[in-house]
Amino acid sequence: MPKETIKRRTDLSSNLLGFCRYLRSKGFTIGPAEISLMLEALDRIAPFETPEAFKESLAATLCRSRRQQEMFGELYDKYWKELDKAVNSKRIDHPEEKPQPSQSKKPSIQQIKNWLYGNKEEEITDIATYSAQQTLGQRDFASFSEEELGELWRVIQQIARSMAMQANRRWEKTHRQKQIDLRNTVRQNLRRGGELLDIRFRRPKRNRHKLVVICDVSKSMDLYSQFLLQFLYTFQNVDKKIESFIFSTSLQRVTHALKGYQFKESLQRLSQEVNTWSGGTRIGYSLQQFVQGYSRLLNKRTTVIILSDGWDIGDTNILEKSMRKIHGKAGRVIWLNPLAGNPDFKPEVKGMQVSLPFIDIFTSGHNIDSLKALARKLK
Amino acid sequence: MLSHPSLDKVREMLALQGYITEPSIVMSVFLAMELKKPLLIEGPAGVGKTEIAKVMASALETELIRLQCYEGLDATHALYEWNYQQQLLQLKLEEKSEKSLKEKEKTIFSDRFLLKRPLLQAITHDQSPVLLIDEIDRADEEFESFLLEVLSDWQITIPEMGTIKATHIPQVIVTSNRVRELSEALRRRCMYLWIDYPDFDKELQIIRAKTPNIDERLAEQICKFMQEVRTMRLEKVPGIAETLDWAQALAALHIDHLEKDLVESTLGIVLKDWTDIREVSTSLSELFEKVGVISKIE
Known part of the structure; x- marks a missing residue:
C-alpha cells in the first residue's frame, strides 16, 4: 500500500532524527548538514542490502572522530533496542497511541523521551572529543597514575607541537641575509627590463628570544620539572633557543645532554643523578652558582623561567641577592610554583617571599592548562 | 569508468587491488565517492591509509595527485609558484623589444610561467582525479584553514592572473596520524574513517x-x-x-x-x-x- 509505505518512511526518518538528537546529547556534532548527508547516503544505498549496511552508512556519515566511531556501535544498538521496546509496548498497551504515564512500568513514549533527553548528566562524563582533554587539562600532574603518565606525555607533546607550529611559520621581509625573495624581486625589477638591480630578500620569521629554564628536580618538584622541560623542548625544535639547568642541592647545566634523541630517558637519568647527593633543596646556592657561572647567558631578550616551590634549607640572603641579579640582567623572570595551583595557596615560604619582588610573572605550571597559558605568554 | 559504483563493486574493486577490507571501510569509501565528499582517514602509521587513495585512483581509472604535508608547508608548495628563472630569461629576450611594461607583465604572468603544485593541478585536471592530502596533521593550522577554503570553494585566486575555477571536483582523501588534533571545521567538512591495526x-x-x-x-x-x-x-x-x-x-x-x-x-x-x-x-x-x-x- 502506498499509504502504508509513506507512513513507514516518515516513521523511519523521525526515528532517525531522534537518533541524531540522541547522538548529539552524547557529544556528537550533528547539524542539518550532517543530517542531510546521512539521508542522502541512505538514499544511495537503498534498498538496504543488510541491516549492517544501514548501520555502517549512518556511522560513516555521522561520526567525526575516532572516539565517536568507537562509541557509535553501542549507542546505535542501545537506541534501536529501546525504540523497539517502545513500539512493541505501544501496540500491546496503547492502541490509541496515547501514552498513559501513570499506569505502566513498561517503557512508554514518555519514558523514551526522558531517556532521550533526561539523563544527560549521568552520561556526560564519557562524551565528546574535547571534553576529555579539557578535564585532563585541569588535573594536577601529581594526580596521574603511572599508566596515565604515558598518555600525558603524548598529549603534552601534541599540544606543544601545535602551539609551536602556530608560533613560527611565516616568512618575513628582510634586508640582510640569506634567501632571495624571487617573487618580490621579479616584480620590483620588471620596469628595468628584467635587470636584477634591486634584489629582495626574505628569511623565516625568527623569534630571537631566548629561554633559560632553571628547574627544581628535588623529589616533590621532579615530575613538574620534567613536564615543563618536555613542553618547552618541543618548542625548541622550531626555533627558540633554550638553555636548561636542573638543581636540587647544586646546579647542573643539562642543555646539551637534553639535545639528544632519547629526551625523556636522559632527563630522568639526569634528575636521578642530581638527586643522589640530595639532602634538601638549596635553591639560593644553586641560583648563586647560576649567576656566577652563566649570567652571560642573560640579556634583555632572555626570559628566565624558574620552577620551584621555594623551599630552601640554605641562606635566603643568597637567594635574594641572586634573584636581584637575575632580574636585573634578564628581560623577564617567570616563576612557576606548582603549589600555586591550589586555590588556598599563599606564598608564605621565606624563599618565596624574598624572591617575589624580582618576579615578573608568578604562576603555577602544575597542569596542562597552565602550561598552555605559559606558552602564550612566551610568544 | 565506473561513475556509479554500487557497494558490491567497491568491495570487488578493493579486493581486486589486493586491499583487504572491513565493511566500515567499504561503506566509507563508497559513500565518499557517491556523495563526492572528502574522506578524512585517521589511524596509526602503517595501517594502509594512503593505500586507500591509491586503490581508489586505480579503481576509478584516474590519476592520483598527492600532496605530502610537512612542517612549514605553505601556499607556494601546495598551490603554485612562478617560474622565476624562465620569467627572467623572457624579460632578457624582450629587452630590446618595444613592448610596454603592461604587455611584458602579461607575458610573464601567464600559464606558461606558472608552476602548478598539487592543489592547482588537481582542480585544473581534465578528468576528476583523486587528490591525496597526506599527513595533514604535520602542516600547521594556518595551512589547514587555507585548505578548508580551497575545499569549499574549489577555486584558487592568483593575484597576477585572476581566479581559476575547478574544471572537475577531485575526489579528496585526507590522512592524519593524529600528531595534533585537527580543527572541528575540517572534520565537519569531511566524512570520517578511523582505521586501527588489523585484528x-x-x-x-x-x-x-x-x-x-x-x-x-x-x-x-x-x-x-x-x-x-x-x-x-x-x-x-x-x-x-x-x-x-x-x-x-x-x-x-x-x-x-x-x-x-x-x-x-x-x-x-x-x-x-x-x-x-x-x-x-x-x-x-x-x-x-x-x-x-x-x-x-x-
Missing part, C-alpha cells in the same frame, strides 16, 4: 594475499607475534607494512616456523627504534610463551 584474522588474510608462498603455520605465528608486540608500550608500534616485510623476508628464507634466534636476528625488520628492539628482545621468552612458540632448547 588477527584480517592480518592473516593480508599476509596470505600479499605473500602467497608463505608457510601456513609461520603466517599464523607471525600474526600472533605482531598482535602481542602491539600491546607492548613501544616508541614506534609496527604496522602492517612491517608485518609484510617480515613475512616476505622469512618466506624468502624458506622458514616454516618462528624461533628465538631467528626472531632476534630479524627483529630490525619489525622494529625501527633501538629502545624498542631492546625492550622486545629482553621479553622475548615471555612473548613466545604467549604466542605459543616453543623456543629451541640450547
Whole structure:
C-alpha cells in the first residue's frame, strides 16, 4: 500500500532524527548538514542490502572522530533496542497511541523521551572529543597514575607541537641575509627590463628570544620539572633557543645532554643523578652558582623561567641577592610554583617571599592548562 | 569508468587491488565517492591509509595527485609558484623589444610561467582525479584553514592572473596520524574513517594475499607475534607494512616456523627504534610463551 509505505518512511526518518538528537546529547556534532548527508547516503544505498549496511552508512556519515566511531556501535544498538521496546509496548498497551504515564512500568513514549533527553548528566562524563582533554587539562600532574603518565606525555607533546607550529611559520621581509625573495624581486625589477638591480630578500620569521629554564628536580618538584622541560623542548625544535639547568642541592647545566634523541630517558637519568647527593633543596646556592657561572647567558631578550616551590634549607640572603641579579640582567623572570595551583595557596615560604619582588610573572605550571597559558605568554 | 559504483563493486574493486577490507571501510569509501565528499582517514602509521587513495585512483581509472604535508608547508608548495628563472630569461629576450611594461607583465604572468603544485593541478585536471592530502596533521593550522577554503570553494585566486575555477571536483582523501588534533571545521567538512591495526584474522588474510608462498603455520605465528608486540608500550608500534616485510623476508628464507634466534636476528625488520628492539628482545621468552612458540632448547 502506498499509504502504508509513506507512513513507514516518515516513521523511519523521525526515528532517525531522534537518533541524531540522541547522538548529539552524547557529544556528537550533528547539524542539518550532517543530517542531510546521512539521508542522502541512505538514499544511495537503498534498498538496504543488510541491516549492517544501514548501520555502517549512518556511522560513516555521522561520526567525526575516532572516539565517536568507537562509541557509535553501542549507542546505535542501545537506541534501536529501546525504540523497539517502545513500539512493541505501544501496540500491546496503547492502541490509541496515547501514552498513559501513570499506569505502566513498561517503557512508554514518555519514558523514551526522558531517556532521550533526561539523563544527560549521568552520561556526560564519557562524551565528546574535547571534553576529555579539557578535564585532563585541569588535573594536577601529581594526580596521574603511572599508566596515565604515558598518555600525558603524548598529549603534552601534541599540544606543544601545535602551539609551536602556530608560533613560527611565516616568512618575513628582510634586508640582510640569506634567501632571495624571487617573487618580490621579479616584480620590483620588471620596469628595468628584467635587470636584477634591486634584489629582495626574505628569511623565516625568527623569534630571537631566548629561554633559560632553571628547574627544581628535588623529589616533590621532579615530575613538574620534567613536564615543563618536555613542553618547552618541543618548542625548541622550531626555533627558540633554550638553555636548561636542573638543581636540587647544586646546579647542573643539562642543555646539551637534553639535545639528544632519547629526551625523556636522559632527563630522568639526569634528575636521578642530581638527586643522589640530595639532602634538601638549596635553591639560593644553586641560583648563586647560576649567576656566577652563566649570567652571560642573560640579556634583555632572555626570559628566565624558574620552577620551584621555594623551599630552601640554605641562606635566603643568597637567594635574594641572586634573584636581584637575575632580574636585573634578564628581560623577564617567570616563576612557576606548582603549589600555586591550589586555590588556598599563599606564598608564605621565606624563599618565596624574598624572591617575589624580582618576579615578573608568578604562576603555577602544575597542569596542562597552565602550561598552555605559559606558552602564550612566551610568544 | 565506473561513475556509479554500487557497494558490491567497491568491495570487488578493493579486493581486486589486493586491499583487504572491513565493511566500515567499504561503506566509507563508497559513500565518499557517491556523495563526492572528502574522506578524512585517521589511524596509526602503517595501517594502509594512503593505500586507500591509491586503490581508489586505480579503481576509478584516474590519476592520483598527492600532496605530502610537512612542517612549514605553505601556499607556494601546495598551490603554485612562478617560474622565476624562465620569467627572467623572457624579460632578457624582450629587452630590446618595444613592448610596454603592461604587455611584458602579461607575458610573464601567464600559464606558461606558472608552476602548478598539487592543489592547482588537481582542480585544473581534465578528468576528476583523486587528490591525496597526506599527513595533514604535520602542516600547521594556518595551512589547514587555507585548505578548508580551497575545499569549499574549489577555486584558487592568483593575484597576477585572476581566479581559476575547478574544471572537475577531485575526489579528496585526507590522512592524519593524529600528531595534533585537527580543527572541528575540517572534520565537519569531511566524512570520517578511523582505521586501527588489523585484528588477527584480517592480518592473516593480508599476509596470505600479499605473500602467497608463505608457510601456513609461520603466517599464523607471525600474526600472533605482531598482535602481542602491539600491546607492548613501544616508541614506534609496527604496522602492517612491517608485518609484510617480515613475512616476505622469512618466506624468502624458506622458514616454516618462528624461533628465538631467528626472531632476534630479524627483529630490525619489525622494529625501527633501538629502545624498542631492546625492550622486545629482553621479553622475548615471555612473548613466545604467549604466542605459543616453543623456543629451541640450547
